[in-house]
Amino acid sequence: MITLVVAMGLNREIGIDNQLPWHLPKDLKHFKEITSNHPIIMGRKTYESIGKPLPNRTNIVVSRKKDWFEEGILIVGSLKEALKFAQKIDEDIFIIGGGNIFEQTMDIADQLEVTEIKTTIDADTFFPKIDEKIWMKTAETCHEKDEKNNFDFCFQTYKKAK
Ligand SMILES: NC(=O)c1ccc[n+]([C@@H]2O[C@H](COP(=O)([O-])OP(=O)(O)OC[C@H]3O[C@@H](n4cnc5c(N)ncnc54)[C@H](OP(=O)(O)O)[C@@H]3O)[C@@H](O)[C@H]2O)c1
Secondary structure (H helix, E strand, O other), rough: OEEEEEOOOOOOEEEEEEEEOOOOOOHHHHHHHHOOOOEEEEEEHHHHHHHHOOOOOEEEOOOOOOOOOOOOEEEEEOHHHHHHHOOOOOEEEEEEHHHHHHHHHHHHHEEEEEEOOOOOOOEEOOOOOOOOOOEEEEEEOOOOOOOOOOEEEEEEEEEOOO
């Protein structure tokens, strides 16, 4: 099972200046719960934006750069290779971005774990359109903003319609 995990605004905004456009601790906790103990695949820019390997998960980073080495991550030269390694580790694989990697993996994904953040915000990176002919929303839980989380948001699961 290949799952894309994303937090996006109402216009599918996901990033600006190689960072997240918001700080939502509840979403980071949710992300940790979903992905811990499973392999995660990400693009080189997303890895650099996080700045360190995420603990308790095999971090697989896709890059075309030669001679790039970082401690604690597996660097591969293609998505195909990333998936091949991930499948050896676990049957549940999580692709965590960014925009470039999401564009290339929507077609092969089985499931989307979306945090829909109820705002529009400045962004330079976006999630692809979720085609309702292909994707069916199967679960949703919503949360209101509070003193630490500045926006209302909903956790949503989409599965590929059969
Ligand atoms: N809101 C969210 O859920 C979320 C999640 C993740 C990221 N983000 C945001 O998204 C932004 C980053 O996304 P992005 O689209 O700019 O970059 P990205 O998808 O993270 O990384 C792109 C890089 O990945 C490598 N790459 C992509 N496809 C490849 C392939 N087929 N084979 C080999 N290497 C490949 C290339 O690295 P090289 O240039 O090294 O060759 C490319 O420059 C940031 O703002 C980040 O904060 C948001």
